[in-house]
Amino acid sequence: MKTKKHNFTRISILITLSSFIISMLSCSANVSANKHYAYITNQGANTVSVINTQSNQVTNTIHVGKAPVGVAIATQLKRVYISNVESQDISVINTANNTLIDTLKVNGSPVGLAISPDEKTLYAADWFNNRVLAISTTDTKTVRELSIGEAPAGLSVSPNNKTLYITNRDSNDIAVINTETLILNRRIKVGKHPFGIALSASGKLLASVNVQDDTVSIINTETNHIESMKVGYHPYCAAFSADEKTLYVTNTQDDSVTVLDIASKKVITTINVGSTPEGISIDHANHRAYVANWGSNNVSVIDTNINQLLTTINTGEKSRAFGQFILTP
Secondary structure, eight states: OHHHHHHHHHHHHHHHHHHHHHHHHHHHHHHHHTOOEEEEEETTTTEEEEEETTTTEEEEEEEOSSSEEEEEEETTTTEEEEEETTTTEEEEEETTTTEEEEEEEOSSOEEEEEEOTTSSEEEEEETTTTEEEEEESSSTTOEEEEEOSSSEEEEEEOTTSOEEEEEETTTTEEEEEETTTTEEEEEEEOSSSEEEEEEOTTSOEEEEEEGGGTEEEEEETTTOOEEEEEOSSSEEEEEEOTTSSEEEEEETTTTEEEEEETTTTEEEEEEEOSSSEEEEEEETTTTEEEEEETTTTEEEEEETTTTEEEEEEEOOTTBOOEEOOEEOO
16 A cells, blocks of 8 residues: 555656646747847947847847947848948848848948838838838849938838838938839928838828927828827837827937827827937837837836836947837747
């Protein structure tokens, strides 16, 4: 009886242990499948910090070109593209292992980046040469070029892949480009010195962040109606909520993020973040907004359910992250 009891206990332990291991493996598989990452360019350190947006921990630091600024993510290609202003090139990162795998020379000063929805084209705004490059992601030597307004910065592509929007800081407008022909369709006059740009998930709403008049211009791309809303001092970048009802705007000289209700045109709240906040992207699945703080070398994390600061993550010198920098597999 003593032996049987002992064996029964061992069997129970083994069963419990096996169940625990299976449970842990299952959890691990789910976590792995749902991992989301933020890729933060650190312009002063020539690096990219990779943040796991579930744990809010930096998992990798990747050395790239000189003075990295812009970010564009191709999810299916498992690529992140980084614009390096001073080395005049674009770094290519493999998201499967977060390693640098290529460098694309552009002979210019790339700032803003955007990837087409079909991930066949990478667009790069050449700040000093007043042009936009359309680079094939399958054959990076195939490059089309478009001369555009003065100091092009932010880029965004419509969900139907037909239209490219470009903020031209010194022309005070948004260029609307046919992606097939790279021909200018029209220009939209906005506020003074537009820099950041954001497009809602449906493509219906387009936001231009106007640095020098402390406003955002929100354009209905179907009706061309424009609304101007006041935000904080020297706004820089913006991101729409998943339901397209709310816009989050970084204010570089207020060290804050303005949360706007688009329908009422009113400020919902203002959230204090790090010093000189610039880039912002939202992990919609985890209900968190990530803000790269140039002045404090870190990233502020906002809980978008309650619009409150959740935590701060140390990254690298002069964190910028200009563009859509959240990877959501």
